[in-house]
Amino acid sequence: MTQRAPTGGEFAVIDRLKRRLPGPPAGETWIGDDAAVVGPGKGRVLLTTDATVAGVHADLSVMGLDDLGWRAVATAVSDIAAMGGRADHLLVAVAGPPATDLDLLYQGVAEAAAAHGCAVVGGDLSNATDLVVVVTVSGQVADDPGPVLRGGARSGDRLFVTGPLGASAAGLRTLRAGAEETVLADAYRRPLARLAHGEAARTAGATAMIDVSDGLGADLGHLARSSGIGFRLDDVPVAPGATVDEAIGGGDDYELVFSAPDVGRVTATFAAAGLAPPLVIGICTADASQRAWGDGELPPTGFEHRWS
Protein backbone atom coordinates (compact mmCIF):
# COMPACT_ATOMS: atom_id res chain seq x y z
CA MET A 1 0.00 0.00 0.00
CA THR A 2 2.98 2.27 -0.43
CA GLN A 3 2.10 5.42 -2.30
CA ARG A 4 5.11 5.62 -4.54
CA ALA A 5 4.49 8.77 -6.54
CA PRO A 6 5.86 12.02 -5.18
CA THR A 7 3.64 14.22 -7.26
CA GLY A 8 0.54 14.38 -9.38
CA GLY A 9 -0.91 11.31 -10.97
CA GLU A 10 -1.03 8.49 -8.52
CA PHE A 11 -1.93 10.68 -5.56
CA ALA A 12 -4.90 12.06 -7.42
CA VAL A 13 -5.93 8.55 -8.36
CA ILE A 14 -5.62 7.24 -4.79
CA ASP A 15 -7.52 10.23 -3.41
CA ARG A 16 -10.27 9.65 -5.93
CA LEU A 17 -10.44 5.93 -5.19
CA LYS A 18 -10.48 6.62 -1.46
CA ARG A 19 -13.42 9.00 -1.83
CA ARG A 20 -15.30 6.33 -3.74
CA LEU A 21 -15.03 3.85 -0.86
CA PRO A 22 -16.53 3.97 2.64
CA GLY A 23 -14.15 5.16 5.37
CA PRO A 24 -13.01 3.48 8.59
CA PRO A 25 -14.68 3.53 12.01
CA ALA A 26 -13.02 5.47 14.84
CA GLY A 27 -9.75 3.91 15.95
CA GLU A 28 -9.00 2.28 12.58
CA THR A 29 -6.87 3.51 9.69
CA TRP A 30 -7.53 2.28 6.18
CA ILE A 31 -6.27 3.51 2.82
CA GLY A 32 -3.40 6.01 2.74
CA ASP A 33 -0.90 4.94 5.37
CA ASP A 34 1.80 2.27 5.14
CA ALA A 35 -0.59 -0.41 6.34
CA ALA A 36 -4.21 -0.55 7.33
CA VAL A 37 -4.99 -0.78 11.03
CA VAL A 38 -8.06 -2.83 11.84
CA GLY A 39 -9.48 -3.98 15.15
CA PRO A 40 -9.07 -7.60 16.12
CA GLY A 41 -12.18 -9.73 15.87
CA LYS A 42 -13.31 -12.64 17.91
CA GLY A 43 -12.64 -16.22 16.89
CA ARG A 44 -10.06 -17.09 14.30
CA VAL A 45 -8.73 -14.99 11.46
CA LEU A 46 -9.05 -16.14 7.83
CA LEU A 47 -6.66 -14.90 5.14
CA THR A 48 -6.82 -15.52 1.41
CA THR A 49 -5.46 -13.96 -1.77
CA ASP A 50 -6.59 -14.39 -5.37
CA ALA A 51 -5.31 -12.99 -8.65
CA THR A 52 -7.63 -12.07 -11.52
CA VAL A 53 -5.72 -11.64 -14.79
CA ALA A 54 -7.45 -10.00 -17.75
CA GLY A 55 -7.53 -12.46 -20.64
CA VAL A 56 -6.98 -15.43 -18.34
CA HIS A 57 -9.69 -15.25 -15.69
CA ALA A 58 -11.83 -12.52 -17.23
CA ASP A 59 -12.64 -11.80 -20.87
CA LEU A 60 -12.72 -8.02 -21.32
CA SER A 61 -14.32 -8.35 -24.76
CA VAL A 62 -17.60 -9.26 -23.03
CA MET A 63 -17.31 -7.52 -19.67
CA GLY A 64 -16.36 -4.07 -18.43
CA LEU A 65 -13.54 -3.15 -16.08
CA ASP A 66 -16.18 -2.64 -13.40
CA ASP A 67 -17.23 -6.26 -13.89
CA LEU A 68 -13.59 -7.35 -13.66
CA GLY A 69 -13.24 -5.45 -10.38
CA TRP A 70 -16.41 -7.07 -9.07
CA ARG A 71 -15.28 -10.52 -10.13
CA ALA A 72 -11.85 -10.11 -8.55
CA VAL A 73 -13.51 -9.34 -5.20
CA ALA A 74 -16.16 -12.08 -5.45
CA THR A 75 -13.58 -14.72 -6.40
CA ALA A 76 -11.43 -13.92 -3.38
CA VAL A 77 -14.35 -13.61 -0.96
CA SER A 78 -15.64 -16.98 -2.16
CA ASP A 79 -12.62 -18.62 -0.53
CA ILE A 80 -13.76 -17.17 2.80
CA ALA A 81 -17.29 -18.46 2.15
CA ALA A 82 -15.81 -21.92 1.53
CA MET A 83 -14.43 -21.91 5.09
CA GLY A 84 -17.80 -20.91 6.57
CA GLY A 85 -16.44 -17.50 7.53
CA ARG A 86 -17.31 -13.84 7.30
CA ALA A 87 -15.34 -11.46 5.05
CA ASP A 88 -14.24 -8.25 6.77
CA HIS A 89 -11.42 -6.42 5.02
CA LEU A 90 -10.10 -6.26 1.46
CA LEU A 91 -6.73 -5.18 0.06
CA VAL A 92 -6.69 -4.56 -3.70
CA ALA A 93 -3.39 -4.57 -5.61
CA VAL A 94 -3.70 -3.52 -9.25
CA ALA A 95 -0.85 -3.89 -11.77
CA GLY A 96 -1.71 -2.81 -15.29
CA PRO A 97 -1.17 -0.53 -18.26
CA PRO A 98 -1.15 3.21 -17.47
CA ALA A 99 -4.27 3.82 -19.56
CA THR A 100 -6.39 1.48 -17.42
CA ASP A 101 -9.61 3.17 -16.27
CA LEU A 102 -9.06 2.69 -12.55
CA ASP A 103 -12.20 4.58 -11.63
CA LEU A 104 -14.33 2.11 -13.52
CA LEU A 105 -12.42 -0.84 -12.09
CA TYR A 106 -12.79 0.49 -8.53
CA GLN A 107 -16.48 1.17 -9.09
CA GLY A 108 -16.93 -2.58 -9.51
CA VAL A 109 -14.63 -3.26 -6.55
CA ALA A 110 -16.68 -0.93 -4.34
CA GLU A 111 -19.99 -2.42 -5.48
CA ALA A 112 -18.77 -5.95 -4.85
CA ALA A 113 -17.33 -5.03 -1.45
CA ALA A 114 -20.68 -3.54 -0.43
CA ALA A 115 -22.58 -6.55 -1.79
CA HIS A 116 -20.40 -8.90 0.27
CA GLY A 117 -20.48 -6.78 3.45
CA CYS A 118 -16.79 -5.99 3.55
CA ALA A 119 -14.56 -2.91 3.34
CA VAL A 120 -11.60 -2.01 1.15
CA VAL A 121 -8.89 -0.97 3.62
CA GLY A 122 -5.85 -0.63 1.38
CA GLY A 123 -4.18 -1.46 -1.88
CA ASP A 124 -1.32 -0.86 -4.25
CA LEU A 125 -0.98 0.46 -7.80
CA SER A 126 1.76 -0.57 -10.23
CA ASN A 127 2.55 -0.47 -13.89
CA ALA A 128 2.54 -3.71 -15.88
CA THR A 129 1.74 -4.96 -19.37
CA ASP A 130 -1.11 -7.21 -18.28
CA LEU A 131 -3.93 -6.09 -16.07
CA VAL A 132 -3.60 -8.13 -12.86
CA VAL A 133 -5.88 -7.51 -9.88
CA VAL A 134 -4.92 -9.29 -6.67
CA VAL A 135 -7.54 -9.15 -3.92
CA THR A 136 -6.63 -10.24 -0.41
CA VAL A 137 -9.38 -10.86 2.09
CA SER A 138 -9.13 -10.99 5.84
CA GLY A 139 -12.11 -12.55 7.56
CA GLN A 140 -13.25 -14.24 10.73
CA VAL A 141 -14.79 -17.49 11.71
CA ALA A 142 -16.10 -18.72 15.03
CA ASP A 143 -14.37 -21.43 17.02
CA ASP A 144 -17.27 -23.79 17.63
CA PRO A 145 -18.01 -25.07 15.13
CA GLY A 146 -14.76 -23.86 13.58
CA PRO A 147 -13.77 -23.32 9.95
CA VAL A 148 -14.75 -26.03 7.48
CA LEU A 149 -11.59 -27.39 5.84
CA ARG A 150 -11.36 -29.49 2.70
CA GLY A 151 -10.13 -32.60 4.42
CA GLY A 152 -12.87 -33.58 6.89
CA ALA A 153 -15.36 -35.53 4.75
CA ARG A 154 -16.11 -39.07 5.95
CA SER A 155 -17.54 -42.09 4.24
CA GLY A 156 -21.33 -41.95 4.53
CA ASP A 157 -21.54 -38.15 4.59
CA ARG A 158 -23.96 -36.72 2.05
CA LEU A 159 -22.68 -34.32 -0.60
CA PHE A 160 -24.49 -31.03 -1.13
CA VAL A 161 -24.24 -28.15 -3.57
CA THR A 162 -25.76 -24.76 -2.78
CA GLY A 163 -27.26 -24.27 -6.27
CA PRO A 164 -27.30 -25.49 -9.86
CA LEU A 165 -24.06 -25.22 -11.81
CA GLY A 166 -22.84 -24.03 -15.20
CA ALA A 167 -24.49 -20.60 -15.36
CA SER A 168 -21.19 -18.72 -15.49
CA ALA A 169 -19.74 -20.81 -18.34
CA ALA A 170 -23.05 -20.60 -20.19
CA GLY A 171 -23.03 -16.83 -19.65
CA LEU A 172 -19.60 -16.51 -21.18
CA ARG A 173 -20.67 -18.66 -24.13
CA THR A 174 -23.80 -16.63 -24.82
CA LEU A 175 -21.97 -13.31 -24.35
CA ARG A 176 -19.35 -14.38 -26.88
CA ALA A 177 -22.19 -15.31 -29.25
CA GLY A 178 -23.50 -11.74 -28.93
CA ALA A 179 -26.30 -12.23 -26.40
CA GLU A 180 -28.02 -9.29 -24.78
CA GLU A 181 -28.01 -8.86 -21.02
CA THR A 182 -29.31 -12.01 -19.36
CA VAL A 183 -29.28 -13.81 -16.05
CA LEU A 184 -26.52 -16.02 -17.45
CA ALA A 185 -24.40 -13.00 -18.41
CA ASP A 186 -24.72 -11.68 -14.85
CA ALA A 187 -23.63 -15.06 -13.50
CA TYR A 188 -20.40 -14.65 -15.47
CA ARG A 189 -19.81 -10.95 -14.92
CA ARG A 190 -21.16 -10.40 -11.41
CA PRO A 191 -20.91 -13.64 -9.43
CA LEU A 192 -21.78 -13.59 -5.73
CA ALA A 193 -19.82 -15.48 -3.10
CA ARG A 194 -22.12 -17.67 -1.00
CA LEU A 195 -21.17 -16.30 2.41
CA ALA A 196 -24.51 -16.96 4.09
CA HIS A 197 -24.64 -20.47 2.64
CA GLY A 198 -21.11 -21.19 3.85
CA GLU A 199 -21.95 -20.05 7.36
CA ALA A 200 -25.14 -22.11 7.36
CA ALA A 201 -23.23 -25.19 6.19
CA ARG A 202 -20.67 -24.69 8.96
CA THR A 203 -23.28 -24.40 11.69
CA ALA A 204 -25.16 -27.38 10.19
CA GLY A 205 -22.21 -29.67 10.79
CA ALA A 206 -20.45 -29.60 7.41
CA THR A 207 -17.37 -31.82 7.53
CA ALA A 208 -15.64 -30.49 4.38
CA MET A 209 -16.36 -27.64 1.95
CA ILE A 210 -14.94 -26.02 -1.20
CA ASP A 211 -16.18 -23.40 -3.65
CA VAL A 212 -16.81 -24.39 -7.26
CA SER A 213 -14.31 -22.08 -8.91
CA ASP A 214 -12.64 -24.54 -11.28
CA GLY A 215 -15.57 -26.83 -12.01
CA LEU A 216 -17.41 -29.50 -10.06
CA GLY A 217 -15.22 -32.32 -11.39
CA ALA A 218 -12.04 -30.53 -10.36
CA ASP A 219 -13.20 -29.07 -7.06
CA LEU A 220 -15.01 -32.15 -5.78
CA GLY A 221 -11.82 -34.00 -6.70
CA HIS A 222 -9.83 -31.62 -4.44
CA LEU A 223 -12.24 -32.23 -1.57
CA ALA A 224 -12.18 -36.01 -2.04
CA ARG A 225 -8.39 -36.16 -2.28
CA SER A 226 -7.93 -33.94 0.79
CA SER A 227 -10.41 -36.04 2.76
CA GLY A 228 -9.21 -39.43 1.54
CA ILE A 229 -12.71 -40.42 0.41
CA GLY A 230 -14.40 -41.36 -2.85
CA PHE A 231 -17.92 -40.42 -3.94
CA ARG A 232 -21.01 -41.53 -5.82
CA LEU A 233 -23.02 -38.74 -7.43
CA ASP A 234 -26.67 -39.34 -8.28
CA ASP A 235 -27.30 -35.98 -9.77
CA VAL A 236 -25.52 -32.91 -11.08
CA PRO A 237 -27.94 -29.97 -11.03
CA VAL A 238 -27.58 -27.96 -14.24
CA ALA A 239 -28.50 -24.27 -14.29
CA PRO A 240 -31.21 -23.27 -16.78
CA GLY A 241 -29.56 -22.52 -20.12
CA ALA A 242 -26.33 -24.36 -19.28
CA THR A 243 -25.11 -27.71 -20.59
CA VAL A 244 -24.08 -30.67 -18.47
CA ASP A 245 -20.48 -30.14 -19.58
CA GLU A 246 -20.65 -26.54 -18.41
CA ALA A 247 -22.06 -27.65 -15.06
CA ILE A 248 -19.24 -30.14 -14.51
CA GLY A 249 -16.29 -28.39 -16.09
CA GLY A 250 -17.21 -24.73 -16.40
CA GLY A 251 -16.28 -23.39 -13.00
CA ASP A 252 -16.60 -19.81 -11.80
CA ASP A 253 -20.07 -20.48 -10.38
CA TYR A 254 -18.93 -19.96 -6.79
CA GLU A 255 -21.57 -22.28 -5.47
CA LEU A 256 -20.30 -24.26 -2.48
CA VAL A 257 -19.96 -28.04 -2.38
CA PHE A 258 -19.89 -29.58 1.07
CA SER A 259 -20.25 -32.83 2.93
CA ALA A 260 -22.34 -33.31 6.06
CA PRO A 261 -23.77 -36.36 7.83
CA ASP A 262 -27.29 -35.11 8.57
CA VAL A 263 -29.54 -34.01 5.71
CA GLY A 264 -32.36 -32.96 8.04
CA ARG A 265 -30.09 -30.72 10.11
CA VAL A 266 -28.68 -29.11 6.97
CA THR A 267 -32.12 -28.42 5.53
CA ALA A 268 -33.41 -27.01 8.82
CA THR A 269 -30.35 -24.78 9.31
CA PHE A 270 -30.60 -23.36 5.80
CA ALA A 271 -34.33 -22.75 6.27
CA ALA A 272 -33.72 -20.98 9.58
CA ALA A 273 -31.23 -18.72 7.78
CA GLY A 274 -33.81 -17.92 5.10
CA LEU A 275 -31.90 -19.83 2.44
CA ALA A 276 -33.17 -22.32 -0.12
CA PRO A 277 -32.16 -25.84 0.86
CA PRO A 278 -28.94 -27.04 -0.75
CA LEU A 279 -29.23 -29.84 -3.28
CA VAL A 280 -28.17 -33.34 -2.27
CA ILE A 281 -26.03 -34.65 -5.10
CA GLY A 282 -24.47 -37.83 -3.73
CA ILE A 283 -22.63 -39.58 -0.94
CA CYS A 284 -19.04 -39.98 0.23
CA THR A 285 -17.62 -43.50 0.00
CA ALA A 286 -14.73 -45.34 1.61
CA ASP A 287 -13.08 -46.21 -1.71
CA ALA A 288 -10.78 -43.21 -2.18
CA SER A 289 -10.43 -43.95 -5.88
CA GLN A 290 -14.18 -43.89 -6.58
CA ARG A 291 -15.49 -40.97 -8.69
CA ALA A 292 -18.88 -42.44 -9.66
CA TRP A 293 -21.53 -40.39 -11.46
CA GLY A 294 -24.66 -42.40 -12.21
CA ASP A 295 -23.44 -45.45 -14.11
CA GLY A 296 -20.23 -43.74 -15.21
CA GLU A 297 -17.43 -41.63 -13.79
CA LEU A 298 -17.25 -37.90 -13.10
CA PRO A 299 -14.57 -36.40 -15.36
CA PRO A 300 -11.97 -34.50 -13.29
CA THR A 301 -12.20 -31.56 -15.67
CA GLY A 302 -12.15 -27.93 -14.84
CA PHE A 303 -10.25 -24.73 -15.31
CA GLU A 304 -6.88 -25.55 -16.82
CA HIS A 305 -4.01 -23.72 -15.28
CA ARG A 306 -1.09 -22.66 -17.36
CA TRP A 307 1.60 -23.10 -14.76
CA SER A 308 2.24 -26.75 -15.59
Next chain:
Amino acid sequence: MTQRAPTGGEFAVIDRLKRRLPGPPAGETWIGDDAAVVGPGKGRVLLTTDATVAGVHADLSVMGLDDLGWRAVATAVSDIAAMGGRADHLLVAVAGPPATDLDLLYQGVAEAAAAHGCAVVGGDLSNATDLVVVVTVSGQVADDPGPVLRGGARSGDRLFVTGPLGASAAGLRTLRAGAEETVLADAYRRPLARLAHGEAARTAGATAMIDVSDGLGADLGHLARSSGIGFRLDDVPVAPGATVDEAIGGGDDYELVFSAPDVGRVTATFAAAGLAPPLVIGICTADASQRAWGDGELPPTGFEHRWS
Protein backbone atom coordinates in the same frame (compact mmCIF):
# COMPACT_ATOMS: atom_id res chain seq x y z
CA MET B 1 -5.42 -19.41 -2.69
CA THR B 2 -7.64 -21.52 -4.85
CA GLN B 3 -5.82 -24.45 -6.33
CA ARG B 4 -7.22 -24.30 -9.82
CA ALA B 5 -5.55 -27.18 -11.59
CA PRO B 6 -7.31 -30.54 -11.50
CA THR B 7 -4.27 -32.57 -12.38
CA GLY B 8 -0.52 -32.56 -12.57
CA GLY B 9 1.33 -29.33 -12.90
CA GLU B 10 0.09 -26.81 -10.43
CA PHE B 11 -0.58 -29.36 -7.72
CA ALA B 12 2.95 -30.61 -7.92
CA VAL B 13 4.21 -27.04 -7.80
CA ILE B 14 2.10 -26.16 -4.77
CA ASP B 15 3.11 -29.33 -2.95
CA ARG B 16 6.74 -28.55 -3.64
CA LEU B 17 6.39 -24.95 -2.48
CA LYS B 18 4.54 -26.08 0.63
CA ARG B 19 7.34 -28.48 1.55
CA ARG B 20 9.84 -25.66 1.19
CA LEU B 21 8.05 -23.54 3.80
CA PRO B 22 7.57 -24.11 7.54
CA GLY B 23 4.16 -25.52 8.51
CA PRO B 24 1.48 -24.19 10.87
CA PRO B 25 1.20 -24.69 14.64
CA ALA B 26 -1.62 -26.88 15.97
CA GLY B 27 -5.03 -25.35 15.42
CA GLU B 28 -4.02 -23.34 12.37
CA THR B 29 -4.34 -24.17 8.66
CA TRP B 30 -2.01 -22.58 6.15
CA ILE B 31 -1.36 -23.36 2.50
CA GLY B 32 -3.71 -25.73 0.68
CA ASP B 33 -7.23 -24.88 1.76
CA ASP B 34 -9.52 -22.11 0.50
CA ALA B 35 -8.16 -19.68 3.06
CA ALA B 36 -5.54 -19.78 5.77
CA VAL B 37 -6.78 -20.00 9.35
CA VAL B 38 -4.62 -18.17 11.85
CA GLY B 39 -5.12 -17.44 15.51
CA PRO B 40 -6.09 -13.93 16.56
CA GLY B 41 -3.38 -11.87 18.17
CA LYS B 42 -3.54 -9.24 20.83
CA GLY B 43 -3.70 -5.56 20.01
CA ARG B 44 -4.61 -4.31 16.59
CA VAL B 45 -4.25 -6.04 13.25
CA LEU B 46 -2.14 -4.50 10.47
CA LEU B 47 -2.79 -5.36 6.82
CA THR B 48 -0.76 -4.31 3.78
CA THR B 49 -0.27 -5.45 0.20
CA ASP B 50 2.51 -4.65 -2.24
CA ALA B 51 3.13 -5.61 -5.87
CA THR B 52 6.63 -6.27 -7.22
CA VAL B 53 6.66 -6.25 -11.03
CA ALA B 54 9.73 -7.60 -12.86
CA GLY B 55 11.18 -4.82 -14.99
CA VAL B 56 9.44 -2.11 -12.96
CA HIS B 57 10.43 -2.70 -9.34
CA ALA B 58 13.13 -5.29 -9.89
CA ASP B 59 15.72 -5.62 -12.66
CA LEU B 60 16.14 -9.32 -13.44
CA SER B 61 19.26 -8.64 -15.50
CA VAL B 62 21.17 -8.06 -12.24
CA MET B 63 19.25 -10.17 -9.74
CA GLY B 64 17.90 -13.70 -9.59
CA LEU B 65 14.31 -14.79 -9.14
CA ASP B 66 15.22 -15.70 -5.57
CA ASP B 67 16.27 -12.08 -5.02
CA LEU B 68 12.99 -10.89 -6.56
CA GLY B 69 11.07 -13.14 -4.16
CA TRP B 70 13.09 -11.82 -1.24
CA ARG B 71 12.55 -8.24 -2.30
CA ALA B 72 8.80 -8.69 -2.76
CA VAL B 73 8.56 -9.90 0.85
CA ALA B 74 10.87 -7.25 2.32
CA THR B 75 9.05 -4.43 0.50
CA ALA B 76 5.69 -5.49 1.86
CA VAL B 77 6.97 -6.18 5.38
CA SER B 78 8.60 -2.74 5.41
CA ASP B 79 5.11 -1.19 5.44
CA ILE B 80 4.44 -3.06 8.70
CA ALA B 81 7.77 -1.82 10.09
CA ALA B 82 6.71 1.73 9.22
CA MET B 83 3.71 1.36 11.55
CA GLY B 84 5.86 0.09 14.42
CA GLY B 85 4.32 -3.37 14.14
CA ARG B 86 5.28 -6.99 13.95
CA ALA B 87 4.83 -9.04 10.76
CA ASP B 88 3.11 -12.38 11.28
CA HIS B 89 1.64 -13.92 8.14
CA LEU B 90 2.32 -13.61 4.42
CA LEU B 91 0.18 -14.43 1.38
CA VAL B 92 2.07 -14.60 -1.92
CA ALA B 93 0.21 -14.26 -5.23
CA VAL B 94 2.36 -14.88 -8.30
CA ALA B 95 1.19 -14.13 -11.85
CA GLY B 96 3.75 -14.83 -14.53
CA PRO B 97 4.89 -16.70 -17.60
CA PRO B 98 4.57 -20.51 -17.41
CA ALA B 99 8.33 -20.98 -17.65
CA THR B 100 9.00 -18.99 -14.46
CA ASP B 101 11.23 -20.90 -12.04
CA LEU B 102 8.84 -20.84 -9.10
CA ASP B 103 11.14 -22.92 -6.94
CA LEU B 104 13.85 -20.33 -7.16
CA LEU B 105 11.39 -17.50 -6.58
CA TYR B 106 9.94 -19.25 -3.52
CA GLN B 107 13.41 -19.96 -2.19
CA GLY B 108 13.89 -16.22 -1.86
CA VAL B 109 10.39 -15.81 -0.44
CA ALA B 110 11.10 -18.45 2.21
CA GLU B 111 14.47 -16.96 3.11
CA ALA B 112 13.00 -13.48 3.45
CA ALA B 113 10.05 -14.74 5.49
CA ALA B 114 12.45 -16.45 7.89
CA ALA B 115 14.68 -13.37 8.07
CA HIS B 116 11.69 -11.20 8.98
CA GLY B 117 10.20 -13.66 11.46
CA CYS B 118 7.00 -14.34 9.57
CA ALA B 119 5.30 -17.29 7.90
CA VAL B 120 3.90 -17.86 4.41
CA VAL B 121 0.34 -19.07 5.02
CA GLY B 122 -1.12 -19.06 1.51
CA GLY B 123 -0.93 -17.80 -2.02
CA ASP B 124 -2.16 -18.04 -5.56
CA LEU B 125 -0.59 -18.92 -8.91
CA SER B 126 -1.74 -17.52 -12.26
CA ASN B 127 -0.53 -17.17 -15.79
CA ALA B 128 0.39 -13.71 -17.10
CA THR B 129 2.82 -12.10 -19.54
CA ASP B 130 4.66 -10.08 -16.88
CA LEU B 131 5.97 -11.55 -13.68
CA VAL B 132 3.98 -9.89 -10.88
CA VAL B 133 4.44 -10.92 -7.25
CA VAL B 134 1.91 -9.50 -4.79
CA VAL B 135 2.77 -10.04 -1.14
CA THR B 136 0.17 -9.34 1.51
CA VAL B 137 1.24 -9.10 5.13
CA SER B 138 -0.89 -9.39 8.21
CA GLY B 139 0.73 -8.14 11.38
CA GLN B 140 0.04 -6.86 14.85
CA VAL B 141 0.77 -3.80 16.85
CA ALA B 142 0.15 -3.00 20.50
CA ASP B 143 -2.43 -0.48 21.62
CA ASP B 144 -0.31 1.69 23.88
CA PRO B 145 1.56 3.23 22.28
CA GLY B 146 -0.41 2.31 19.17
CA PRO B 147 0.61 2.23 15.50
CA VAL B 148 2.64 5.17 14.21
CA LEU B 149 0.72 6.80 11.36
CA ARG B 150 2.06 9.27 8.81
CA GLY B 151 0.02 12.20 10.01
CA GLY B 152 1.10 12.80 13.62
CA ALA B 153 4.28 14.89 13.29
CA ARG B 154 4.20 18.23 15.11
CA SER B 155 6.20 21.37 14.73
CA GLY B 156 9.32 21.09 16.90
CA ASP B 157 9.58 17.29 16.61
CA ARG B 158 13.00 16.08 15.54
CA LEU B 159 13.32 14.05 12.35
CA PHE B 160 15.26 10.77 12.44
CA VAL B 161 16.37 8.21 9.91
CA THR B 162 17.38 4.70 10.95
CA GLY B 163 20.46 4.58 8.71
CA PRO B 164 22.29 6.19 5.80
CA LEU B 165 20.51 6.25 2.46
CA GLY B 166 21.25 5.50 -1.19
CA ALA B 167 22.83 2.06 -0.89
CA SER B 168 20.13 0.32 -2.91
CA ALA B 169 20.29 2.77 -5.82
CA ALA B 170 24.09 2.64 -5.73
CA GLY B 171 23.90 -1.14 -5.72
CA LEU B 172 21.73 -1.17 -8.82
CA ARG B 173 24.11 1.26 -10.51
CA THR B 174 27.20 -0.79 -9.73
CA LEU B 175 25.48 -4.07 -10.66
CA ARG B 176 24.51 -2.64 -14.05
CA ALA B 177 28.13 -1.55 -14.48
CA GLY B 178 29.20 -5.16 -13.95
CA ALA B 179 30.30 -5.07 -10.31
CA GLU B 180 31.03 -8.26 -8.41
CA GLU B 181 29.11 -9.09 -5.22
CA THR B 182 29.28 -6.20 -2.82
CA VAL B 183 27.52 -4.78 0.19
CA LEU B 184 25.79 -2.33 -2.15
CA ALA B 185 24.54 -5.13 -4.40
CA ASP B 186 23.04 -6.86 -1.39
CA ALA B 187 21.32 -3.63 -0.38
CA TYR B 188 19.55 -3.69 -3.75
CA ARG B 189 18.87 -7.40 -4.03
CA ARG B 190 18.25 -8.39 -0.42
CA PRO B 191 16.93 -5.40 1.52
CA LEU B 192 15.80 -5.89 5.11
CA ALA B 193 12.71 -4.27 6.56
CA ARG B 194 13.55 -2.42 9.81
CA LEU B 195 11.02 -4.13 12.06
CA ALA B 196 13.02 -3.78 15.28
CA HIS B 197 13.75 -0.13 14.51
CA GLY B 198 10.10 0.58 13.83
CA GLU B 199 9.07 -0.99 17.11
CA ALA B 200 11.75 0.94 18.98
CA ALA B 201 10.60 4.20 17.37
CA ARG B 202 7.00 3.49 18.34
CA THR B 203 7.87 2.78 21.97
CA ALA B 204 10.16 5.85 22.02
CA GLY B 205 7.23 8.16 21.28
CA ALA B 206 7.46 8.53 17.48
CA THR B 207 4.68 10.82 16.27
CA ALA B 208 4.85 9.91 12.54
CA MET B 209 6.79 7.34 10.52
CA ILE B 210 7.24 6.14 6.93
CA ASP B 211 9.62 3.79 5.16
CA VAL B 212 11.99 5.16 2.53
CA SER B 213 10.76 3.14 -0.44
CA ASP B 214 10.46 5.90 -3.02
CA GLY B 215 13.29 8.15 -1.87
CA LEU B 216 13.78 10.53 1.04
CA GLY B 217 12.49 13.54 -0.89
CA ALA B 218 9.29 11.77 -1.84
CA ASP B 219 8.63 9.89 1.39
CA LEU B 220 9.44 12.74 3.76
CA GLY B 221 7.11 14.80 1.55
CA HIS B 222 4.33 12.25 2.18
CA LEU B 223 4.91 12.44 5.92
CA ALA B 224 4.99 16.25 5.93
CA ARG B 225 1.85 16.56 3.81
CA SER B 226 -0.05 14.02 5.92
CA SER B 227 1.00 15.80 9.13
CA GLY B 228 0.51 19.33 7.85
CA ILE B 229 4.06 20.34 8.80
CA GLY B 230 7.16 21.57 7.01
CA PHE B 231 10.75 20.65 7.77
CA ARG B 232 14.34 21.83 7.86
CA LEU B 233 16.97 19.18 7.18
CA ASP B 234 20.52 19.76 8.42
CA ASP B 235 21.93 16.58 7.08
CA VAL B 236 21.17 13.74 4.69
CA PRO B 237 23.30 10.74 5.64
CA VAL B 238 24.70 9.12 2.51
CA ALA B 239 25.64 5.43 2.50
CA PRO B 240 29.28 4.65 1.66
CA GLY B 241 29.58 4.33 -2.11
CA ALA B 242 26.33 6.18 -2.84
CA THR B 243 25.85 9.69 -4.18
CA VAL B 244 23.78 12.42 -2.58
CA ASP B 245 21.28 12.14 -5.43
CA GLU B 246 20.94 8.43 -4.76
CA ALA B 247 20.40 9.12 -1.06
CA ILE B 248 17.62 11.61 -1.75
CA GLY B 249 15.94 10.15 -4.80
CA GLY B 250 16.99 6.53 -5.03
CA GLY B 251 14.50 4.83 -2.75
CA ASP B 252 14.27 1.12 -1.98
CA ASP B 253 16.49 1.52 1.07
CA TYR B 254 13.69 0.62 3.49
CA GLU B 255 15.23 2.70 6.25
CA LEU B 256 12.55 4.36 8.37
CA VAL B 257 12.09 8.10 8.71
CA PHE B 258 10.23 9.25 11.79
CA SER B 259 9.48 12.25 13.93
CA ALA B 260 9.66 12.30 17.72
CA PRO B 261 9.89 15.07 20.31
CA ASP B 262 12.56 13.62 22.60
CA VAL B 263 16.01 12.78 21.19
CA GLY B 264 17.25 11.39 24.49
CA ARG B 265 14.33 9.00 24.83
CA VAL B 266 14.77 7.81 21.24
CA THR B 267 18.48 7.16 21.70
CA ALA B 268 17.94 5.36 25.00
CA THR B 269 15.12 3.19 23.61
CA PHE B 270 17.19 2.17 20.58
CA ALA B 271 20.17 1.40 22.82
CA ALA B 272 18.00 -0.72 25.12
CA ALA B 273 16.86 -2.68 22.05
CA GLY B 274 20.46 -3.25 21.00
CA LEU B 275 20.12 -0.99 17.97
CA ALA B 276 22.45 1.73 16.73
CA PRO B 277 20.98 5.15 17.46
CA PRO B 278 18.99 6.63 14.58
CA LEU B 279 20.46 9.69 12.90
CA VAL B 280 18.92 13.08 13.64
CA ILE B 281 18.48 14.78 10.25
CA GLY B 282 16.35 17.82 11.01
CA ILE B 283 13.30 19.30 12.63
CA CYS B 284 9.60 19.68 11.84
CA THR B 285 8.40 23.26 11.32
CA ALA B 286 5.03 24.98 11.43
CA ASP B 287 5.28 26.29 7.85
CA ALA B 288 3.64 23.44 5.92
CA SER B 289 5.21 24.61 2.67
CA GLN B 290 8.78 24.50 4.01
CA ARG B 291 11.08 21.82 2.54
CA ALA B 292 14.45 23.25 3.59
CA TRP B 293 17.71 21.35 3.19
CA GLY B 294 20.73 23.32 4.39
CA ASP B 295 20.56 26.61 2.48
CA GLY B 296 18.42 25.13 -0.29
CA GLU B 297 15.35 22.97 -0.76
CA LEU B 298 14.94 19.20 -0.68
CA PRO B 299 13.85 18.03 -4.14
CA PRO B 300 10.62 16.01 -3.94
CA THR B 301 12.11 13.36 -6.18
CA GLY B 302 11.74 9.67 -5.91
CA PHE B 303 10.49 6.60 -7.65
CA GLU B 304 8.37 7.69 -10.58
CA HIS B 305 5.15 5.82 -10.93
CA ARG B 306 3.75 5.09 -14.31
CA TRP B 307 0.09 5.35 -13.41
CA SER B 308 -0.07 9.08 -13.95
